[in-house]
Amino acid sequence: MSSYNVNEMKSNSHRHKDITRLILYYFKKHPLFFGCGFFSIIASSVFSVIIPLMLRDAINVLEQSGKASQLLNYALMIVGLAVASGIFKFLTMELFVVVSRKIEYDLRNEFFSHLESLDQQFYQNNPAGDLVSRATNDIEAIREIFGPGLVGIGAALFMSAFSLILMYRVDPVLTGYSLLLFPLLSLTIFLLGKQVQKRSHIVQRQLGNLSAFVRESLSGIRVIQAFAKENVRIQRFDRLNKQFIDSFMRMARIWELLIPTVFLISGIVLIIILIEGGRRVIDGVITLGAFVAIIYYLRLVIWPLAGLGWVIGTIQRGIASHKRLREILSYQPTVVSPGKADELSGIRGKLEFRNLDFGFESEGKILKDISFKVKPGSKIAIVGPTGCGKSTLLSLIPRIHPVSFGKIFIDNVDINSLDLAQLRASIAFIPQETFLFSESLYENIVLGAQSDVTQERVREIAKVAELFDHRKAFPDGLNTIIGEKGVTLSGGQKQRVAIARALLKDAPVLVIDDAFSAIDSSTEGKILENLSAFWKEKTVIISSTRLSTIKDAKQIIVLDEGGIVETGTHNALMSKDGLYAKMYKKQLLERELEKS
Amino acid sequence: MNQYYHEEEKLDKAYDSRLMKRLLKYLKPYKKYVISAFLLLAIASLLKLAGPYLVKIAIDRYIMAKDYEGLVRISGIFFGLLLLQFVVRYAQTYMMQLTGQMVNYDLRMQIFSHLQRQNLSFFNKNPVGRLLTRVTSDVQVLNELFSSGVVAVFGDFVTLIGIVIVMFSVDWKLSLVTFISVPFLVLATILFRKRVRDSYRKIRLRIARVNAFLQEHISGMKIIQLFAQERKVFNKFDSINASLKDAHIKSVFYYAVFFPVVELIGAVSLALIIFYGGSQLLKGAVTFGVLVAFIQYAEMFYSPIRDLAEKYNILQSAMASSERIFKLLDREPEIVSPKDGVKPEKLKGEIEFKNVWFAYEDENYVLKNLNFKVNPGETIALVGATGAGKTSIINLLFRFYEFQKGNIYIDGIDIRNYDIQALRRQMGLVLQDVFIFSGDVTDNIGLGEEIDDDEVISVSRYVNAEKFIKKMENGYKSRLQESGSNLSEGQKQLLSFARALAFKPRILMLDEATSSVDTETEQLIQEAMHKMSEGRSCLIIAHRLSTIRNADRIIVMHHGEIREEGTHAQLLKKQGIYYRLYQLQYKDEETEVAGNQINK
Ligand SMILES: Nc1ncnc2c1ncn2[C@@H]1O[C@H](COP(=O)(O)OP(=O)(O)OP(=O)(O)O)[C@@H](O)[C@H]1O
Ligand SMILES: Nc1ncnc2c1ncn2[C@@H]1O[C@H](COP(=O)(O)OP(=O)(O)OP(=O)(O)O)[C@@H](O)[C@H]1O
Ligand SMILES: [Mg+2]
Numbered sequence A: 001m002s003s004y005n006v007n008e009m010k011s012n013s014h015r016h017k018d019i020t021r022l023i024l025y026y027f028k029k030h031p032l033f034f035g036c037g038f039f040s041i042i043a044s045s046v047f048s049v050i051i052p053l054m055l056r057d058a059i060n061v062l063e064q065s066g067k068a069s070q071l072l073n074y075a076l077m078i079v080g081l082a083v084a085s086g087i088f089k090f091l092t093m094e095l096f097v098v099v100s101r102k103i104e105y106d107l108r109n110e111f112f113s114h115l116e117s118l119d120q121q122f123y124q125n126n127p128a129g130d131l132v133s134r135a136t137n138d139i140e141a142i143r144e145i146f147g148p149g150l151v152g153i154g155a156a157l158f159m160s161a162f163s164l165i166l167m168y169r170v171d172p173v174l175t176g177y178s179l180l181l182f183p184l185l186s187l188t189i190f191l192l193g194k195q196v197q198k199r200s201h202i203v204q205r206q207l208g209n210l211s212a213f214v215r216e217s218l219s220g221i222r223v224i225q226a227f228a229k230e231n232v233r234i235q236r237f238d239r240l241n242k243q244f245i246d247s248f249m250r251m252a253r254i255w256e257l258l259i260p261t262v263f264l265i266s267g268i269v270l271i272i273i274l275i276e277g278g279r280r281v282i283d284g285v286i287t288l289g290a291f292v293a294i295i296y297y298l299r300l301v302i303w304p305l306a307g308l309g310w311v312i313g314t315i316q317r318g319i320a321s322h323k324r325l326r327e328i329l330s331y332q333p334t335v336v337s338p339g340k341a342d343e344l345s346g347i348r349g350k351l352e353f354r355n356l357d358f359g360f361e362s363e364g365k366i367l368k369d370i371s372f373k374v375k376p377g378s379k380i381a382i383v384g385p386t387g388c389g390k391s392t393l394l395s396l397i398p399r400i401h402p403v404s405f406g407k408i409f410i411d412n413v414d415i416n417s418l419d420l421a422q423l424r425a426s427i428a429f430i431p432q433e434t435f436l437f438s439e440s441l442y443e444n445i446v447l448g449a450q451s452d453v454t455q456e457r458v459r460e461i462a463k464v465a466e467l468f469d470h471r472k473a474f475p476d477g478l479n480t481i482i483g484e485k486g487v488t489l490s491g492g493q494k495q496r497v498a499i500a501r502a503l504l505k506d507a508p509v510l511v512i513d514d515a516f517s518a519i520d521s522s523t524e525g526k527i528l529e530n531l532s533a534f535w536k537e538k539t540v541i542i543s544s545t546r547l548s549t550i551k552d553a554k555q556i557i558v559l560d561e562g563g564i565v566e567t568g569t570h571n572a573l574m575s576k577d578g579l580y581a582k583m584y585k586k587q588l589l590e591r592e593l594e595k596s
Numbered sequence B: 001m002n003q004y005y006h007e008e009e010k011l012d013k014a015y016d017s018r019l020m021k022r023l024l025k026y027l028k029p030y031k032k033y034v035i036s037a038f039l040l041l042a043i044a045s046l047l048k049l050a051g052p053y054l055v056k057i058a059i060d061r062y063i064m065a066k067d068y069e070g071l072v073r074i075s076g077i078f079f080g081l082l083l084l085q086f087v088v089r090y091a092q093t094y095m096m097q098l099t100g101q102m103v104n105y106d107l108r109m110q111i112f113s114h115l116q117r118q119n120l121s122f123f124n125k126n127p128v129g130r131l132l133t134r135v136t137s138d139v140q141v142l143n144e145l146f147s148s149g150v151v152a153v154f155g156d157f158v159t160l161i162g163i164v165i166v167m168f169s170v171d172w173k174l175s176l177v178t179f180i181s182v183p184f185l186v187l188a189t190i191l192f193r194k195r196v197r198d199s200y201r202k203i204r205l206r207i208a209r210v211n212a213f214l215q216e217h218i219s220g221m222k223i224i225q226l227f228a229q230e231r232k233v234f235n236k237f238d239s240i241n242a243s244l245k246d247a248h249i250k251s252v253f254y255y256a257v258f259f260p261v262v263e264l265i266g267a268v269s270l271a272l273i274i275f276y277g278g279s280q281l282l283k284g285a286v287t288f289g290v291l292v293a294f295i296q297y298a299e300m301f302y303s304p305i306r307d308l309a310e311k312y313n314i315l316q317s318a319m320a321s322s323e324r325i326f327k328l329l330d331r332e333p334e335i336v337s338p339k340d341g342v343k344p345e346k347l348k349g350e351i352e353f354k355n356v357w358f359a360y361e362d363e364n365y366v367l368k369n370l371n372f373k374v375n376p377g378e379t380i381a382l383v384g385a386t387g388a389g390k391t392s393i394i395n396l397l398f399r400f401y402e403f404q405k406g407n408i409y410i411d412g413i414d415i416r417n418y419d420i421q422a423l424r425r426q427m428g429l430v431l432q433d434v435f436i437f438s439g440d441v442t443d444n445i446g447l448g449e450e451i452d453d454d455e456v457i458s459v460s461r462y463v464n465a466e467k468f469i470k471k472m473e474n475g476y477k478s479r480l481q482e483s484g485s486n487l488s489e490g491q492k493q494l495l496s497f498a499r500a501l502a503f504k505p506r507i508l509m510l511d512e513a514t515s516s517v518d519t520e521t522e523q524l525i526q527e528a529m530h531k532m533s534e535g536r537s538c539l540i541i542a543h544r545l546s547t548i549r550n551a552d553r554i555i556v557m558h559h560g561e562i563r564e565e566g567t568h569a570q571l572l573k574k575q576g577i578y579y580r581l582y583q584l585q586y587k588d589e590e591t592e593v594a595g596n597q598i599n600k
C-alpha cells in the first residue's frame, strides 16, 4: 500500500506522465523479463530469417541442376531452424505474457490502493460503475501494450531489420526499393494512429457512462419498479446504447483502415520489386534464386509490418486507456497523513472544535464558526433540523472531508497533524447511511475490529447491539450471508449490524450519526442500556432526530443552518424555550392533544 | 461471498450448436449486411490467392522468357487487384463491424429490458456487478465473434479450400506431399483445445470475482476508510487480483506451445516441398514457377491455421458469454401480470389482507396469518419492533414478492388479477432505503418522465423540500450525485417523498419516510398532506410515534403477527406493546411538561 506515502505518490504521478515513461519504468522493474524477452524475439527472428536463405541456396542448387542429396541437407536445415525459432517464439510469448500480466496486476493494485486513499469528494464526482470500468477494461487495454504490443513491435523491427540486412547481401538495389515501405508506413501509422487514439478515448468514456447507467438502474430497481418507470429507463438506455455504438463505429471507421492500408502499401512495394527484380533477372544481374529469395524476404518484412497495423491500433487504444487511468491517478488525496505525524500514546478522547468553517467544493458554507469542547468520557448530542450540517460536522472528526478552516483537536492535538490511521483507529463511527457488504454477518461485524478478535467477542457485541432479538431472525446465526448492501435484512437489522461493527472497534471516541432511526424505541432502549456499561469511559457524540434518544446527554448542541444556536442540558434548553424546546414540543404534540 | 459465484463455475462447452443457432438469429435483421460481407470476404480471400499465382506467371512466362513488357503488364494487373483488394477488405470489415455493433445494440437492449422486469428476489441473489458484466463485457465478447471471429474463420476456410484446389490442380503429387503433415496439425489442435478449455473457465471465474469485488468495495469505500481497513481490504483485493494473474499466466503456456508447433509443422511441409519438389524439378517433372508458388501457398496455408488458435479463443469466449446471456434471458420473472390484467383507472384505495402467509425463503415465515383491512381514505399506521415484517407487507402490496398462502384484495379484487404496472401506477411509495439517481432534482422527482415544472414545485413545497432545493446552486436543475451523496439523509427522504406524491397516488405507503427528518419539518409535511390527501388511503410505517399521530388506526406487529389494533387511545388503554413503546419515547416527560407549563 505504497500510496500512503507522499513521496512515493510523487514518483507515481511521474511514472504515469506518459506511456513512454510507464514503459521505461516497467523495463527497469522487470529487466530480466524484458531482457530475455527481447533476446528471444531477436533469436527467433534470426532463425526465421535464415530459412529463406536456405530456400535461396536450394533453388540455386536446382538452377545449377545439383544433386538431390544437397536438397535433403537444405530440407533438414529448414526443419532444424524452425525448431530453434519455435523454441524462442515459445519463450517470447511466455515471457511477455507473464510480464504483461504481472504489470496488469500491479497497475490494478496501484489503482485500487489509490482509490482507497481518495476522499468522498472524489467519489461524488466519479460514479463507481465508471471506476470499475477503468480498473478492468482500461487496465486490460494497457496490458495489451506490454504483451502483444511490444512483441509485435519487437518482431516487426527485428524481422524487418534482419530481412533487410540479408536482402542487402543478396541485392542492394532491390533492398533500396523495399526501404520505401518505411516512410509510407510511418506516415500511415502517424495519421491514422492519432485518430484511433482520440476516438477510442471517447469510446471508453461512453462505455463508462453506459456502465454507470446500468449499474444505477440495477441498484435502484426497487424505485424504478415501484413507480413503474421501467420503460423510461429503457428509453434512456436506448439513447446511451446508440451513442455508444456511434462512437464505436466512428473509431472502427479509422481502425479498420489500418490493416488494408498496410497491405496496400506493402503490395505496391512488392510490385515494384517484381518489376525491377524481374528486369534485373532478365538482364542477368541477379539469379532467379536471388530473386525468389528477395520476394520471400519481402514477405518476411511485410508480415510483421502488416501485423504492425494491428499493433499500432492496440497501442493507441492502450494509450487512450492509460490517459483515463491517469485521470484518476492524478487526483491527489486531500486527506493524508502529515509528513511528520504526531504520535499520541493512548488517546483519551478529549475533543475540541475551534472556529471551524466548512464548505463543499461548489457550495457555500455548510458549517460556520463552530466551537465547542467535549471532555473525555462525556456524552454530548448534536441536534438540529434536516440539512443543518450535523452529519457534515461529525464526518469531519475522522477527516472524511478535509478540515481547512478552523481546527479540530483531539487530546489537544490538531487532527490534521495526527497520523491518519491512528486518528481513524481511535474513532468508532456509525454513519447515518448503513453500508453492508455481501458477506456473512460475522464478516461484516469483524470489519470493525482493529486487531484479531475471538468469535466469542463478536457474539457478545452482537448481543449488545441486540442483533438477535429473537432466535428465528437469522437461522444461520452470524454465518448468515446477507445480500448486496444487506438487501435481505430489515432496515433496523442493517443498522444494528452497523452498530455492532462500530462497537467491536472499541475506540475511545464513539460517533453515532442518527443510527437508531430505523430501530424501534423498545429495541433502542435496550441497546442504549447495554451500551451504558460499555461506553462508560468513552467519549460519545450522538446525533438524532428522535429527541428522546438524546435527552440524557450531558450537553446538547443545537445546530441551525450550519451554526451553533444553543447549547446546554435538556432541562436548560427547555427552559430557554428556543429552537430545541420548539422541536421537542413538536414531538410531544400528540401527547398534549391526547390530554386535551 | 462464495454463494454468488456458483453460477459462474459451471459451463463451458467450446462449441455448442444450439447456442450458435440462437446467436445467429440475431443476425437475421441484418441479413443483407451479412451476406454482402461474406461475399466481399470470399472475394478478398480469393484475391489474396491471386498474388502468388501472378508471381508464378511472372516468373515462368515472362522472366524466364525475358519478356520485360509482359512483366510490366502483369504487374499492372497485380496493382489493379491490389486496389480492389483494399476496397473489398475495408468494405467487408467495416460492414462486419457495423453488423456486430447492431447485434450488440439489440442484445444490450434486450438484456437491459429483461433485467428491468426481473423480480426483487432475483436481485437479492445476483450482485449488480455480475449483472453489469452481462450487459457490457459479455456482449462485447460477442461483438468480437461477429466482427472478426466467425467471419474470419469463414474467410480462412475459403482461403484454405482455395489453396487446396489451386495446389491440386497445379500438381497433385506435390500437393499430397505438402499435406502429409495435416494429421499432425489436427492432433495438435485437439490437444490444445482440451487444455485451453479448463484454463479459460478459471479465468472467467476470476475476472468475475475481481469485478464484483471492485463494484462492492468502491461503493463502500467510506466505510473502509472510516474503519481504517484499507490495508486489510487491499490485501483481500491483492489476493483476488493475484489469482486472476496466475490463471492468465497458466493458460498462456498452451498458446505459447501451440503457435510454434503449428509453425514447425509448416516448416516440415516447406522442407518436403524443397526436397520432393526439388527432386521432381531436377527430373523436369515440375517447373520453377510451380515450386515457388507452392512455397508461397504452403505458407499461406499455415498462417490462417496459426490464427485459428486465436479464433478458437474468441469462439470459446463467445460461447461462454452467450450461454450466460441466454441463461439470463431465459429466466422469466415469477411474478408477472396476468393476461388481461385489471388496469384500474382510479383506485378507491381499499386494502384487505386475508390469512396471508409469507416467507422470503422456504418455510421461514415472516408474515403469519395476517388479517387486516384498510378502508378507502383511511390512514393506517404500522408499528412494531424491527424485523417484525412491516416492510414485507409493503413488498407484497407492490407485488415485489409472491406470498404463499391467503389473499390480498385491493378494491375487492384479488391483487394477483391486476396488471402489475397499472396497479403500481396507482400507488405511491417512499422506501425505507432511499435511492437517489444521478441527474437533476426535477429528474429525480419525475423519474425521467415528462412532468410539469409546476407539479414538481408544488410537491416539493408540500414536503418542505423547496427550502433546500432553492438554496442549491441551480435550484431544481441542480445536479445530484450518484446515490445522492451531496444531500443530507433527511433531504434525500424529502426528495423521495416528493417523488411519491408527484404522481398523485391513490394509495400512499410511507416506510419510515421521515425517520431522518426533524420533527418540525415532519409536522409541516403532515399538515400539508392532510390538506391534499382527500380520499387517499395511507399506510404509514414509523418508529417515531409522533410520525403517526394523524393515523386513524394503528396496527402493532410483532414477529410477523398482528398483536394489537385500534386507535391511539384504545391502545394506550390496553397497556400492551404499544403502550410500552409510548412510555419509552415519552418517559419522564410528564413531569417536565408539567413543569414547563408551570413555567409559562
Ligand atoms: N429480501 C429478503 N430476503 C430474506 N429475508 C428478508 C428479506 N427482507 C427481509 N427479510 C427478513 O424478514 C424479516 C422481516 O423484515 P421486514 O423488512 O419486513 O421488517 P420490518 O418490520 O420492516 O423491520 P424494520 O423496522 O427494521 O424495517 C426480517 O427478519 C428480515 O431479516
Ligand atoms: N458531499 C456534499 N457535497 C455538497 N453538499 C453537501 C454534501 N453533503 C451534504 N451537503 C449539504 O450540506 C448540508 C448539510 O448536510 P448534512 O448531511 O450535514 O445535514 P444533516 O444535518 O446531517 O441532515 P440530516 O438530519 O438530514 O441528516 C445540506 O444542505 C446538504 O445538502
Ligand atoms: Mg445527517
Ligand SMILES: [Mg+2]
Pocket (backbone or CB within 6 Å): A490, A491, A492, B390, B391, B392, B432, B511
Ligand atoms: Mg422495514
